[in-house]
Amino acid sequence: MSTTVQPAAGKDRAGLSLASLLRKFGPLLGLLILCGALGAASDRFLTADNLLNVCRQSAVNALVSLGQLVVIVTAGIDLSVGSILGLCCVLVALLMHSGVPPLISVVAALALGLVLGALNGILLTKLHLPHPFIPTLGMMNVARGLALVISGGFPISELPSSFRFWGAGSLGWIPAPVILVALFSAAFYVFLNRTTVGRDIYAIGGNPQAARLSGIPVDARLILVYALSGLTAAAGAIVLAGRIGGASFLGGVGTVSGTLVGALIMGVLRNGLNLLNVSAAWQTVVIGIVIVAAVWVDIARQRAADKGGR
Numbered sequence: 001m002s003t004t005v006q007p008a009a010g011k012d013r014a015g016l017s018l019a020s021l022l023r024k025f026g027p028l029l030g031l032l033i034l035c036g037a038l039g040a041a042s043d044r045f046l047t048a049d050n051l052l053n054v055c056r057q058s059a060v061n062a063l064v065s066l067g068q069l070v071v072i073v074t075a076g077i078d079l080s081v082g083s084i085l086g087l088c089c090v091l092v093a094l095l096m097h098s099g100v101p102p103l104i105s106v107v108a109a110l111a112l113g114l115v116l117g118a119l120n121g122i123l124l125t126k127l128h129l130p131h132p133f134i135p136t137l138g139m140m141n142v143a144r145g146l147a148l149v150i151s152g153g154f155p156i157s158e159l160p161s162s163f164r165f166w167g168a169g170s171l172g173w174i175p176a177p178v179i180l181v182a183l184f185s186a187a188f189y190v191f192l193n194r195t196t197v198g199r200d201i202y203a204i205g206g207n208p209q210a211a212r213l214s215g216i217p218v219d220a221r222l223i224l225v226y227a228l229s230g231l232t233a234a235a236g237a238i239v240l241a242g243r244i245g246g247a248s249f250l251g252g253v254g255t256v257s258g259t260l261v262g263a264l265i266m267g268v269l270r271n272g273l274n275l276l277n278v279s280a281a282w283q284t285v286v287i288g289i290v291i292v293a294a295v296w297v298d299i300a301r302q303r304a305a306d307k308g309g310r
Helices: 002-041 048-073 081-097 102-126 133-151 176-194 196-206 208-213 218-243 256-275 280-309
Strands: none
Touching: 002 256, 048 081, 048 176, 048 196, 048 218, 048 256, 081 102, 081 133, 081 218, 102 133, 102 218, 176 196, 176 218, 196 208, 196 218, 208 218, 256 280
């Protein structure tokens, strides 16, 4: 009997090992395949200058995605990040255009993002709203409206050249936005993987009721999570203004590296479509299809893993 059982067990272990590798490195493999395909389609894609440009273009999405990572890990959603980013972008530009020093302007924008994000968390937890969709949808409209109110609907230009460094500058050959993304990524990695609060956030995503019963201050952690989402949206606004989008949706799962790969996939896809002279309208269609497909693959993969565990 042992001679027949052991090979089967070996096959099971091999299958589980392959599935584990695909879960861990699947997004990276997809990115490499996409780069290879675009490199074959355009001789300009794999040049050093273009790849650095892709990293620069992906910086805003990467920063915002880090905040979305901690939200999605809790099985939540934040619909307001785009509007908060826009409002913070307008604020930092308007302050500097009015003569406020760049450092104070940047701090004010970051503080605004943090406060608005925290307000999302407070509305969710203290008003006992049934889903984060509700407060973040409301905040999306509030922030969008405030951006129009304070700007008067007019563009703001003539920002100080020193401020443009974080959006368009470089340290040697490394784009400054890439450095900012690296710093935020390192901070989020340590926070999620090396702190008690980070472990609490994963626990909340896995089972909020069990987390609450085990003594985790769920409300306080959720307020922090949404505050971080607002903060990274504001950081993205700093990069965007200086230049003038991987976690499981089921919650409890997600890594910083996977999030960065996801942001790069979107940046690579948009850059490659530009090089291939695909119209902006069709680019939007393709990116929408990719987003839906990526979520479907994530859910299907998780369901397969759940069946394998039973």
